[in-house]
Amino acid sequence: MADAPNASGTADPAHPAWPPTDESGPAASPTASPAPGTRTGARAAVPHAARHGGRPHAGRPTMKDVAARAGVGLKTVSRVVNGEAGVSSDTERRVREAITALGFRRNDSARVLRKGTTASIGLVVEDLADPFYSPLSRAVEEVARAHGALLINGSSAEDPERERELALALCARRVDGLVIVPASDDHRYLAPEIAAGVATVFLDRPPGRIEADMVLSDSFEGARSGVAHLIAHGHRRIGFIGDRPGIHTAKERLRGYRAAMAEAGLPVSESWVALGPTGSDRVRTDAARMLDGSGGAAPVTAVFSGNNRVTVTLVRVLAEPEWRGRPVALVGFDDFELADLLSPPVTVIAQDPADLGRSAAELLFRRLDGAEEPPRTLSRPTKLVARGSGEIPPPD
Amino acid sequence: MADAPNASGTADPAHPAWPPTDESGPAASPTASPAPGTRTGARAAVPHAARHGGRPHAGRPTMKDVAARAGVGLKTVSRVVNGEAGVSSDTERRVREAITALGFRRNDSARVLRKGTTASIGLVVEDLADPFYSPLSRAVEEVARAHGALLINGSSAEDPERERELALALCARRVDGLVIVPASDDHRYLAPEIAAGVATVFLDRPPGRIEADMVLSDSFEGARSGVAHLIAHGHRRIGFIGDRPGIHTAKERLRGYRAAMAEAGLPVSESWVALGPTGSDRVRTDAARMLDGSGGAAPVTAVFSGNNRVTVTLVRVLAEPEWRGRPVALVGFDDFELADLLSPPVTVIAQDPADLGRSAAELLFRRLDGAEEPPRTLSRPTKLVARGSGEIPPPD
DNA sequence: GCCACTTCTGACAACGTTGTCCAGTCCCGA
DNA sequence: TCGGGACTGGACAACGTTGTCAGAAGTGGC
Numbered sequence: 001m002a003d004a005p006n007a008s009g010t011a012d013p014a015h016p017a018w019p020p021t022d023e024s025g026p027a028a029s030p031t032a033s034p035a036p037g038t039r040t041g042a043r044a045a046v047p048h049a050a051r052h053g054g055r056p057h058a059g060r061p062t063m064k065d066v067a068a069r070a071g072v073g074l075k076t077v078s079r080v081v082n083g084e085a086g087v088s089s090d091t092e093r094r095v096r097e098a099i100t101a102l103g104f105r106r107n108d109s110a111r112v113l114r115k116g117t118t119a120s121i122g123l124v125v126e127d128l129a130d131p132f133y134s135p136l137s138r139a140v141e142e143v144a145r146a147h148g149a150l151l152i153n154g155s156s157a158e159d160p161e162r163e164r165e166l167a168l169a170l171c172a173r174r175v176d177g178l179v180i181v182p183a184s185d186d187h188r189y190l191a192p193e194i195a196a197g198v199a200t201v202f203l204d205r206p207p208g209r210i211e212a213d214m215v216l217s218d219s220f221e222g223a224r225s226g227v228a229h230l231i232a233h234g235h236r237r238i239g240f241i242g243d244r245p246g247i248h249t250a251k252e253r254l255r256g257y258r259a260a261m262a263e264a265g266l267p268v269s270e271s272w273v274a275l276g277p278t279g280s281d282r283v284r285t286d287a288a289r290m291l292d293g294s295g296g297a298a299p300v301t302a303v304f305s306g307n308n309r310v311t312v313t314l315v316r317v318l319a320e321p322e323w324r325g326r327p328v329a330l331v332g333f334d335d336f337e338l339a340d341l342l343s344p345p346v347t348v349i350a351q352d353p354a355d356l357g358r359s360a361a362e363l364l365f366r367r368l369d370g371a372e373e374p375p376r377t378l379s380r381p382t383k384l385v386a387r388g389s390g391e392i393p394p395p396d
Numbered sequence: 397m398a399d400a401p402n403a404s405g406t407a408d409p410a411h412p413a414w415p416p417t418d419e420s421g422p423a424a425s426p427t428a429s430p431a432p433g434t435r436t437g438a439r440a441a442v443p444h445a446a447r448h449g450g451r452p453h454a455g456r457p458t459m460k461d462v463a464a465r466a467g468v469g470l471k472t473v474s475r476v477v478n479g480e481a482g483v484s485s486d487t488e489r490r491v492r493e494a495i496t497a498l499g500f501r502r503n504d505s506a507r508v509l510r511k512g513t514t515a516s517i518g519l520v521v522e523d524l525a526d527p528f529y530s531p532l533s534r535a536v537e538e539v540a541r542a543h544g545a546l547l548i549n550g551s552s553a554e555d556p557e558r559e560r561e562l563a564l565a566l567c568a569r570r571v572d573g574l575v576i577v578p579a580s581d582d583h584r585y586l587a588p589e590i591a592a593g594v595a596t597v598f599l600d601r602p603p604g605r606i607e608a609d610m611v612l613s614d615s616f617e618g619a620r621s622g623v624a625h626l627i628a629h630g631h632r633r634i635g636f637i638g639d640r641p642g643i644h645t646a647k648e649r650l651r652g653y654r655a656a657m658a659e660a661g662l663p664v665s666e667s668w669v670a671l672g673p674t675g676s677d678r679v680r681t682d683a684a685r686m687l688d689g690s691g692g693a694a695p696v697t698a699v700f701s702g703n704n705r706v707t708v709t710l711v712r713v714l715a716e717p718e719w720r721g722r723p724v725a726l727v728g729f730d731d732f733e734l735a736d737l738l739s740p741p742v743t744v745i746a747q748d749p750a751d752l753g754r755s756a757a758e759l760l761f762r763r764l765d766g767a768e769e770p771p772r773t774l775s776r777p778t779k780l781v782a783r784g785s786g787e788i789p790p791p792d
Numbered sequence: 793g794c795c796a797c798t799t800c801t802g803a804c805a806a807c808g809t810t811g812t813c814c815a816g817t818c819c820c821g822a
Numbered sequence: 823t824c825g826g827g828a829c830t831g832g833a834c835a836a837c838g839t840t841g842t843c844a845g846a847a848g849t850g851g852c
Contacts, residue, residue, distance in 0.1 A: 463802095468801075468802085469801055469802035469803075470802070470803085471801075471802060471803085472800085472801060472802070475801090482799075482800060482801085483800075483801085484799085484800065484801095487800080487801085506807090508807095509806095509807050509808065509809085510806075510807050511807085512807080
């Protein structure tokens with residue numbers, strides 16, 4: 001777990017190690033207290049609170065200051081700021097002047113502490129920069145905005161530990177709800193949070209060892225139909241290159257591949273199947289093995305790709321001189337920008353990331369509005385978009 | 397301004413209208429108090445605080461509960477949670493057990509209120525889903541993470557009012573710092589915040605009517621060199637299609653275009669220049685006008701595009717049958733994925749969005765760590781990447 | 793056995809806001 | 823002139839945490 005500074009054997013669910021504590025270094029505590037832990041050092045957590053006399057926002061005017069300046073009571077200022085009724089227009093004017101003069105701005109931390117609600121939701125995805133996740137993020141943001149909430153988000157980088165840190169840090173901030181694209185396969189750590197009222201929706205992949213709402217694309221059916229499409233165009237030896245085997249969508253898509261092959265009565269050589277990281281080196285190696293038959297089995301005539309990162313790499317590999325003379329059919333899971341302008345244009349199984357994000361966020365806010373049904377699963381359909389690369393016939 | 401619920405003439409800098417107040421409807425207040433404002437309705441701000449008996453996190457255990465259960469004092473729990481020295485290992489064990497048993501998690505709002513620092517920074521960009529801004533966001537996130545801070549971000553959608561709302565909402569949450577890609581050209585509204593100690597860095601575009609740190613790409617020089625590249629390949633009639641004229645980078649790039657043309661002694665017909673929204677209809681119309689000479693001037697033989705959105709649309713337009721037979725040279729500002737696999741591959745002026753984000757965030761944290769120099773401007777270079785589309789010679 | 797010292801622990805106030813509740817003030821009609 | 827109601831304003835406690843400080847418990851030396 002290697003989590004809390006005091007990692008004394010037991011995990012420390014109360015201290016996610018994210019908002020750094022002040023003991024930012026191996027200094028101090030030569031006592032019996034356990035060592036400050038390896039993490040703190042590795043993180044290079046620089047304490048950046050030292051300016052402005054210790055308290056960064058020190059000297060900011062408070063409602064008290066505004067009240068004094070306007071010559072009214074504290075609560076009156078609060079009423080004005082919150083637009084509550086019961087303030088004469090003259091008083092209101094004086095208060096507003098004081099606010100402007102002092103540059104007052106309400107401190108939402110105090111407000112949250114008092115009210116118990118933050119009007120913010122958290123989102124944890126794999127990588128904010130990935131063209132699949134960024135529109136998804138944006139869609140969640142828009143729904144949040146429509147509900148008057150702010151979005152706090154972070155990237156897990158497919159690291160279960162990092163997902164946990166992030167999610168728990170968000171909970172510590174008391175976000176009202178959480179949308180998570182899981183990197184971990186065990187979410188029991190969230191059980192206390194969910195029990196405490198943090199609405200949680202899992203997106204793109206199901207939660208692990210826990211019951212919760214989820215919104216998924218139909219990966220199995222999408223992959224099955226994509227591979228069936230290749231088969232319908234005459235292919236009998238088809239490769240599958242997907243994401244890491246631990247990832248739910250990768251497994252589902254592989255299952256879809258196998259189902260399509262089985263339905264057509266086609267055998268599958270194990271050297272036609274490759275799961276792993278989406279980095280281009282790995283994909284290139286695996287693709288080369290399938291295409292030149294060096295894996296021991298006959299070379300494939302078509303490839304099904306498990307996600308947009310893999311597809312882009314494959315497009316790149318297939319464009320290399322080595323394969324130029326020999327067109328290989330390709331169908332990829334996930335649509336991507338400019339897929340239609342490549343040569344050949346790439347046939348894809350499209351899912352709509354924005355729609356996924358929107359659906360998840362809307363489900364979340366339904367929960368926040370009080371929907372009490374048991375956890376439900378929403379499955380979003382995929383769509384085959386034939387553009388050319390998937391309709392290339394086998395060479396013979 | 398249409399801002400606060402009590403929009404009684406004066407703008408209300410203390411109440412950004414974002415975290416919604418409770419008066420979420422035209423109900424109540426039939427009094428002299430001004431109407432609740434158009435905004436609330438238009439926003440469809442649904443109150444989602446009504447579950448769990450009013451307070452969403454009600455019933456969550458606090459340090460007091462943990463202390464009671466462990467049979468220790470409040471402060472001892474705080475010490476354990478924060479890894480402070482001076483707790484016997486036996487006491488610590490009891491406290492940890494209580495924490496786990498109760499599912500306690502520290503409430504960061506209270507912590508923030510007490511400590512004055514939030515360990516979070518805000519980021520406002522144009523559109524989180526844009527392939528230029530998403531890696532930029534991710535880079536800011538990574539730097540924040542390295543400094544132990546969380547990232548709260550939002551999209552302004554190029555709406556100045558929305559930028560203001562977002563930035564002020566972030567300030568109300570007392571983010572330690574702010575990175576802003578401006579949509580507005582007047583940032584005086586931020587002056588009180590900056591004075592109060594919110595470190596602020598402007599990114600990609602300079603702030604308006606205010607002094608502050610900024611990180612910019614060298615748009616002028618990038619555009620100049622791109623257009624010079626086209627000229628060097630024999631073009632004399634070159635079009636420029638850019639973003640909306642209010643946007644700083646659009647103006648700079650246009651200036652670069654004009655400079656390159658002037659340096660080569662080439663005249664510029666005004667119908668060769670088009671600024672506007674990046675939507676494909678507008679771009680298509682303007683491109684068609686330049687290319688077929690219907691604007692009155694002779695048709696252009698090359699086009700320089702002002703950003704990645706425009707470039708992608710242009711690629712699409714130029715791929716249409718109408719222009720297939722007549723190759724048009726193209727150089728675009730901003731690199732984009734798969735640019736090298738199009739036919740022809742697209743020559744671009746590349747900037748590195750991740751580098752921009754990283755630089756801005758690092759500057760921000762230097763400020764937070766106490767750097768007190770006057771505001772500085774960081775200019776990041778661009779790089780011409782010749783791939784083919786920019787080296788197409790003119791037809792004659 | 794006692795004192796000085798160290799180590800550990802807890803009571804209390806403060807952070808800035810909002811909800812409750814009571815005390816004024818004003819206007820009106822009786 | 824007074825009483826009643828409607829409205830306005832303010833004192834106070836509470837939210838959950840951390841910093842201060844003083845007290846309690848344990849330890850070693852004489």
